[in-house]
Amino acid sequence: MIVDAAVTAAELLEAGARLSRRFGEDPEFARAGGGNSSVKHRGTLYIKPSGTSLASMTSATLMPLALEPLLDLAATDGESAAGSDPVMRVAMAARLRDEGTRRPSVECVFHALIPRRFVIHTHPTTVNALTCTSDGEAIAQELFGDDVLWIPYTDPGLPLAHEIARRRYGRWASASPAEVTLLQNHGLIVAGDDEAAIIERSEAVVATVGERIARGSRAAQPPPVAPTGAIGPLSRAIGGVLGRAGTTCAVVSDTSPDAVWVAGTSDGRAVVDAGPLTPDQIVYAGSWPLWLEAGVVALADGRLEPRLADLVARHHGRTGEAPVIVIAEGLGVLATGTGPRQAETARELYLDAVRVARGALALGGIQALGPAARAFIERWEAEAYRRGLDAR
Numbered sequence: 001m002i003v004d005a006a007v008t009a010a011e012l013l014e015a016g017a018r019l020s021r022r023f024g025e026d027p028e029f030a031r032a033g034g035g036n037s038s039v040k041h042r043g044t045l046y047i048k049p050s051g052t053s054l055a056s057m058t059s060a061t062l063m064p065l066a067l068e069p070l071l072d073l074a075a076t077d078g079e080s081a082a083g084s085d086p087v088m089r090v091a092m093a094a095r096l097r098d099e100g101t102r103r104p105s106v107e108c109v110f111h112a113l114i115p116r117r118f119v120i121h122t123h124p125t126t127v128n129a130l131t132c133t134s135d136g137e138a139i140a141q142e143l144f145g146d147d148v149l150w151i152p153y154t155d156p157g158l159p160l161a162h163e164i165a166r167r168r169y170g171r172w173a174s175a176s177p178a179e180v181t182l183l184q185n186h187g188l189i190v191a192g193d194d195e196a197a198i199i200e201r202s203e204a205v206v207a208t209v210g211e212r213i214a215r216g217s218r219a220a221q222p223p224p225v226a227p228t229g230a231i232g233p234l235s236r237a238i239g240g241v242l243g244r245a246g247t248t249c250a251v252v253s254d255t256s257p258d259a260v261w262v263a264g265t266s267d268g269r270a271v272v273d274a275g276p277l278t279p280d281q282i283v284y285a286g287s288w289p290l291w292l293e294a295g296v297v298a299l300a301d302g303r304l305e306p307r308l309a310d311l312v313a314r315h316h317g318r319t320g321e322a323p324v325i326v327i328a329e330g331l332g333v334l335a336t337g338t339g340p341r342q343a344e345t346a347r348e349l350y351l352d353a354v355r356v357a358r359g360a361l362a363l364g365g366i367q368a369l370g371p372a373a374r375a376f377i378e379r380w381e382a383e384a385y386r387r388g389l390d391a392r
Contacts, residue, residue: 009041012117013059015195016046019120022199024054028206029122031352032345034280035187038111038119043067044096045112050103054122063104064096070112074161087157109161114168116179116191118198123187123280125352129359130209131184132277134367140182143208149177153184153369155376156279164189180205185278185369216362229331231255233301234292238326238334241308250343255332258354264330271357272327275368278356282369282377284349285335286324290315294329325350 016039023029023037035054038047039062046062048054073090091104105111111119130136137150154163160183168177180201181189188205192198231253239251262268272289276282296307315323324346326334335350337343360366369377 009044010059012039012041013046013062015039016062016118017057017059019118019195019198020048020054020057023120023122023202024057028126029124029202030054031123031348032280032284035120035122036105036107036111037121038062038105038108040067040115040117045070045108047104047108047111049099050105063099063102065091065094065104065108065112066096067112069094070109073158074109074113074165076158106157107160109158110164110189113161113165114189114191117193118195119189119191120198120202121187121189122202123278124202124206125355126206126210126213126359127182127188128186128278128356129213129363131182131186131188132356132367133360133363134365135363136182136184136367139212139363143212144180144205147178147180148205149181151181151183153186153373155373156186156380185367185373187278213359213362216364229297231328231332231334234297234304234328234331235334237301237304237308238336241305241312242322242336244309250337250340251334252340252343252347253332253334254347254351256351258351258358259333260331261358262354263327263332267361268354271354271361271366274366276374277353277360277366277368279369279377280349281353282374284324285346285353286319286321287374287378288315288319288323289325289327289333289350290323292326292328297328297331 016037020037023035029035030053033051033053036048037054037057038045040046043066045065045067047065048057049061049063052061069090073086076086087106087109088103091106091108095104107121111121130139133139137152140148140150149164149168151160151163151167154160164181168181179191179197181191183189188202190198190201190205192201235251235253239249242251243249262271269291272291276285276287281287290311292308292311296304296311299307312322322336324336326336328334333347333350335343335347337346357366
C-alpha cells in the first residue's frame with residue numbers, strides 16, 4: 001500500500017510495475033499486447049510502451065514522459081486532431097530518456113488527464129461482455145450507479161482522451177469523480193493512489209458483472225453437436241492455400257467448447273455475421289472470418305484446396321485482406337499468421353471475442369462496432385505498429 005505523499009519515484013515505479021504484472025498475468029484482464037498502465041510522479045508520466053505486454057513490465061520498462069506537453073495537447077480541439085499522429089508527435093518529443101524508435105502507449109493522453117498516481121487500463125473478458133452488450137449503459141447504471149463512468153465508443157487516442165475528460169469532469173464538476181470507467185466495446189480503466197485499491201476495484205467490477213451474466217434471463221440454445229470430423233486436413237489445406245499466396249504460413253486449430261459453439265450454433269453464426277466487437281479483435285484476428293460451410297469442410301483432399309483457393313480469393317475481394325480466422329461449420333476455429341506466435345495470438349484473441357459475445361448474449365444481446373469505428377481501427381497505423389511488435 002502506498003499513500004505517503006513523500007514516497008519516492010523508485011517506490012512508485014515498483015508499485016506500478018507490480019500492478020501491471022498483476023493484471024497482465026491474469027487472462028481475465030489481458031491478452032497479447034492489449035491494455036496499458038501508468039504512474040505519475042512530480043510532473044512525469046511513466047507509461048507502458050506500445051507493443052509491450054503488461055505481464056512483462058518492470059520499473060525500468062515504464063517510459064518517462066514530461067506531463068505538461070500531454071496536458072497541453074489535451075487542451076487542443078479534438079475535432080481537428082483525431083488519430084494517433086498528433087499524439088505520437090507530442091509524446092515522442094516528451095520522452096525524457098533515449099528510447100530509440102520505441103513509442104509510448106497512444107493512450108498516454110487519457111493517462112495524463114486522470115489525476116491519480118496509478119491508472120490501469122485492461123480488457124477484461126467479463127467486463128467487455130457488458131461493454132459489448134446492446135443495453136450495456138443501462139445495465140452498468142443498474143449495477144454500479146454513479147460509482148462508474150460509462151464512455152460511449154470513441155476512437156482511441158486523442159478523441160477518447162477528450163471524451164473521458166468531458167464526461168469525467170462534466171458529470172462530477174462539484175464532486176469527486178468515480179475512479180472506475182467503462183469504455184463501450186473496449187474495456188476498463190481503474191485509477192487510484194493506492195495499488196491495493198486498484199486491485200480491489202478491478203476485481204469487484206469483474207465479480208459484479210460476472211454475477212449479472214450468471215443470472216441472465218436469455219434462454220440458452222441447446223449445446224452444439226460435438227464435432228465428428230478431423231480438423232487436421234483442413235488446417236493443412238488452409239496453410240497450403242495461404243502459403244502459396246505468400247500471406248501466411250502458420251495455422252493453429254481449436255475445437256474447444258467456445259470454438260464449437262461459434263462454429264455450430266445459429267447464435268455463433270449471428271455473432272460472426274455481426275462483425276467485430278472490440279479494437280483488439282480487429283488488430284489481432286481481423287474484422288471478418290472466412291466461414292466454411294459444412295459442404296466445403298467435408299470435401300476430399302483433391303477437391304478441398306481448389307475450393308478453398310476460390311473462397312480465399314473471394315474473401316480478399318470483399319475485405320481487402322486474406323482471412324486471419326477461418327471457421328469450419330460444425331467443426332471449430334482455425335487461426336492463421338505469418339508464424340506460430342502470430343497465429344496463436346489470433347486464436348487467443350478471437351476465442352476471447354467469442355466468450356465476450358456469449359456473455360453479451362446472456363445480458364440481452366451484442367453490440368458490434370459500427371462501420372466507421374471498424375474502419376478507423378483497420379487503417380490505424382498505431383495499431384499496426386503494436387501488432388508488428390507483438391508478432392516478433
